[in-house]
Amino acid sequence: MSAPILEARSITKRFGGLTANEDVSLVLPAPVGQVISVIGPNGAGKSTFFKMLSGFLRPSSGQVLLHGQDITGMPPHRIARLGLVRTFQETTIFPDLTAMEHVSLAHQLHREASDLEVVLGAPRAKGDEIRLGESAREILELMELSASADVAARHLPQGLLRLLGIAMGLAARPQVLLLDEPYAGLNPEETNRAVAITRKIAASGVSVLLVEHDMKAVMAISDRIHVLYFGRKIAEGTPEEIRNDPKVIEAYLGQEDEELGL
Numbered sequence: 001m002s003a004p005i006l007e008a009r010s011i012t013k014r015f016g017g018l019t020a021n022e023d024v025s026l027v028l029p030a031p032v033g034q035v036i037s038v039i040g041p042n043g044a045g046k047s048t049f050f051k052m053l054s055g056f057l058r059p060s061s062g063q064v065l066l067h068g069q070d071i072t073g074m075p076p077h078r079i080a081r082l083g084l085v086r087t088f089q090e091t092t093i094f095p096d097l098t099a100m101e102h103v104s105l106a107h108q109l110h111r112e113a114s115d116l117e118v119v120l121g122a123p124r125a126k127g128d129e130i131r132l133g134e135s136a137r138e139i140l141e142l143m144e145l146s147a148s149a150d151v152a153a154r155h156l157p158q159g160l161l162r163l164l165g166i167a168m169g170l171a172a173r174p175q176v177l178l179l180d181e182p183y184a185g186l187n188p189e190e191t192n193r194a195v196a197i198t199r200k201i202a203a204s205g206v207s208v209l210l211v212e213h214d215m216k217a218v219m220a221i222s223d224r225i226h227v228l229y230f231g232r233k234i235a236e237g238t239p240e241e242i243r244n245d246p247k248v249i250e251a252y253l254g255q256e257d258e259e260l261g262l
């Protein structure tokens, strides 16, 4: 068996007296291309967990390993270069730039030429330009955004802006993509489309780690599900196992009925 792509080992995060994550472990198994979800009621610690994986927060204790390399406490841009990316929030969308320009901008992080080579128009910079242009078109196609390539972001509806945020994350060519509530605020039609695209992203060879409250979407899309409750992991399994797990049902009691899709 090959080494896990990503591994969280007994991560704990304390904010003063509050323990947001306690002893949370998760293994993202090889090969790449699975969708693994992290669910749990509001305040369970899901976003905190993602922020520790992607370098936006440092764990109080525990370790994060990416392809066996210890990345605990590394800054987000270094972790992104090693292949783990958290999607851009909508605040990083520029109203006047087109969809294509957004993906190209995100690509700049990954060009091989130095700034000087770009300024001088060196061969390597030209090569980058062509390669990254092709890559950006490919990503827009995967995200079903080709028709919006030349449309300024301010003219794009919410559902497409969300997809554009994910497209920018993909520009980093990650092996692991972290999506925190990517379908929140989308209408059912937009959600269905975004779920289908998430599947395509995974099929293209990217492991997707998903935090999502839309249980119908989670159950439909996940290969495995991990459940957080008051900062602790209380269950892990296939959608079927999670749906029938008494501890999970208990944790969700008192929530809206539809939350677990029961």
Ligand SMILES: Nc1ncnc2c1ncn2[C@@H]1O[C@H](COP(=O)(O)OP(=O)(O)OP(=O)(O)O)[C@@H](O)[C@H]1O
Pocket (backbone or CB within 6 Å): 015, 018, 019, 020, 040, 041, 042, 043, 044, 045, 046, 047, 048, 049
């Ligand atoms: N920077 C912070 N400082 C202090 N407390 C924090 C901080 N970030 C999160 N918390 C607390 O940690 C707990 C877990 O928060 P977190 O945002 O990880 O939950 P969540 O599972 O993502 O919730 P939601 O489903 O509402 O997004 C909450 O009690 C929250 O108030």
Ligand SMILES: [Mg+2]
Pocket (backbone or CB within 6 Å): 046, 047, 048
């Ligand atoms: Mg959250």
